[in-house]
Amino acid sequence: xxxxxxxxxxxxxxxxxxxxxxxxxxxxxxxxxxxxxxxxxxxxxxxxxxxxxxxxxxxxxxxxxxxxxxxxxxxxxxxxxxxxxxxxxxxxxxxxxxxxxxxxxxxxxxxxxxxx
Amino acid sequence: xxxxxxxxxxxxxxxxxxxxxxxxxxxxxxxxxxxxxxxxxxxxxxxxxxxxxxxxxxxxxxxxxxxxxxxxxxxxxxxxxxxxxxxxxxxxxxxxxxxxxxxxxxxxxxxxxx
Numbered sequence: 321x322x323x324x325x326x327x328x329x330x331x332x333x334x335x336x337x338x339x340x341x342x343x344x345x346x347x348x349x350x351x352x353x354x355x356x357x358x359x360x361x362x363x364x365x366x367x368x369x370x371x372x373x374x375x376x377x378x379x380x381x382x383x384x385x386x387x388x389x390x391x392x393x394x395x396x397x398x399x400x401x402x403x404x405x406x407x408x409x410x411x412x413x414x415x416x417x418x419x420x421x422x423x424x425x426x427x428x429x430x431x432x433x434x435x436x
Numbered sequence: 437x438x439x440x441x442x443x444x445x446x447x448x449x450x451x452x453x454x455x456x457x458x459x460x461x462x463x464x465x466x467x468x469x470x471x472x473x474x475x476x477x478x479x480x481x482x483x484x485x486x487x488x489x490x491x492x493x494x495x496x497x498x499x500x501x502x503x504x505x506x507x508x509x510x511x512x513x514x515x516x517x518x519x520x521x522x523x524x525x526x527x528x529x530x531x532x533x534x535x536x537x538x539x540x541x542x543x544x545x546x547x548x549x550x
Contacts, residue, residue, distance in 0.1 A: 329476070355539075362543075
């Protein structure tokens, strides 16, 4: 099984500031997919952003962007201009690109607090 | 388009009882998954299915069973419930038509076994 590590159980950020959530993963594969999911108090899991390992360009979605460092096996999420609605648990996930790579492996999550 | 629908939202079971968590999706997704979420542990895969009639074990399958008789439905069966099965359960699905397709999740079922 692949290992996905989120080393920051909790983070906080001032409203309108920028915060970066860390994620590292362990794999011997060269092709895979990475995802960030947000889980607000409502419990719904919401896709934030995704990245294909073969793409060198970092993915962006509005205020959310990633810093994908393939050699370091690092996939951090940057949230710019933080808003109160960004407060949630954030999970990093990995999936192999192999035909048999059907499983998604999740990290243990980072709880983000946004301070008004 | 309802997406992924899970029922019930909450359930309390006594030790040794059995129950089925229902999951249905209306997106014609081939792949379906069951995860459990425990505090501080992230999501762990219980079972998954790549299509009707095909199921496979994930990381933590013991104490659970699944079936996939149709594309839409993927029920999770708990036999002889134990306190260790107290958790939040998520059903998810994804299409097989794109390689980087993400998971679409239901709203979860909070199960307590006492």
